[in-house]
Amino acid sequence: MSPNVSIGFDKPKPKPTNALGLATLPAISCETKENSIVLKEIEGQRKKRIKVETTLDSEVIISSRGPDVQIKIPESLKQCLVDDCDLMGLKKLVRLPSKVSVNRIVEDYVKHQLNTRLSPSKESAVREGAEAIKVYFNASIGTQLLYPFEKIQFKDLIKESDDDSKASAIYGGIHLLRLFVKLGSLLSYLNLDEKSSHLILDHIHDFLKYLERNPSLFTANEYESASAEYLKKSS
Template sequence: MLVSTLHVYIRLVVPAHARESPLPGLLMPPKVKFQDGEKVLCYHGPLIYEAKCMKTQSGKEKDVEKGTKFLIHYNGWKKSWDEWVSEDRVLKYTDTNLQKQKELKQQHRNEVKEKRGKRKLETKGPKREGEGLPRRKRGRFGVVIGALHSRIEMRVNIPEGLKQCLLLDWEFVTKQKQVVKLPSAMPVDRILAKYVERNNENEKKSIIQEATLGIRDYFNVLLGTRLLFESERPQFDELLAKHHDTSTQMSSIYGAEHLLRLFVQLGSSLSYTVVDEDSATMLLSHLHNFLQFMQENISELFKKEYTNVSTST
């Protein structure tokens, strides 16, 4: 299963509806197509993955929807990814279905390449840089926020330790149905201030300060539209209503968990900005230095303080 951290907060799988028995009046129980412990293939999103059928439940059992359900474990993935799926998502482990798996994988790769190609074509043409684009205020490092133009692909590399934080955050919110307790004891503003303080003796201190201000600006702009799970929106809306007539920024309320999610989104967001190569290189350098700072202070920044939705604020 090809899952990057960029997509650990934004990936949603819509479950297929269970099939009803075409002959509900039969006295004989329907034959189970897959046995417990059987090696199978299973759809997850647009692709097919190798898996194991762990358990079977029929629609007649308590708290189970109509139709047979199978508990699927995806090979090579943690148990937290296990899920109950309907029969139409499970395939026999055969040469024919393995070939189908390969074809879907290749088709998905082709579609990704095609989208990237279209993106590159959009950047070509006789117009000068920025010509014909809506006017935007030029931000830090030459970035024009909001301009629908792309020249340079920006890739933000997340350190391994922080990837684990992202995964735990995803599990708390999506699996355990909890949200981060707010306001955070270590909000984004304080984290950025500590980073600047650590670099007080750095000869590039002024540039580092500019970088952290840019991170804060992006965080406050993208939080409500790109950094929240659906279950976190009521908490966010409540905070907005509470502080709507003040100058309070969300960066003074939210903490490291949501700040880290920003870096998952930054690469794609910055790819749609007008930025020269030198500025892009410098910006990425500062972003990676800041991520390294977060990794070095994981125990202090990530307290794993989550709560039920009703008591989140």
């Protein structure tokens, strides 16, 4: 069930596009609403589980958009998202800072790709694509990738910081995976042409395959029960 969203970006000064055909990510102005993390990509994946009403914040203010970029999330990763949804409903929190941060995951992915002896132009595209993932993650974490229950944890960890890249040094695999549920809609606001869309999708799907080969990034051991004090604050 797709949420009704209105998303808008501040108009950035024109800048040259990079090897992926992307300009710099515009700033997002947001107003939050609740919507289910279990979007079309993972609907029907849940089996006989405890019924929980868990939601991700997702609203943004938008002017115009093209069609969503269709990101295909592998089945095993969809199941990780379902498990994550259930654990949130049971008032579990992801242990933070993560043992393996988003920054580390992205760096390891780049190293892995460069070991395949890519051409200089493809190496550049891999680096820029990986950097773009971090940029989108840091821009989206506080407004799109958290359940309401996680908001206090986010505020305690991030606080008021001028460092936009701080989140990717603290959060890890499961929050990064949540990004790919939202990313297709976010990319639609760039109004990409078909060639750019295919190029970006190729990089995204390569990255998702890498995540799929590293299931240790998404385990129940990464969660802990919220403290009584935290539960009181969140009620």
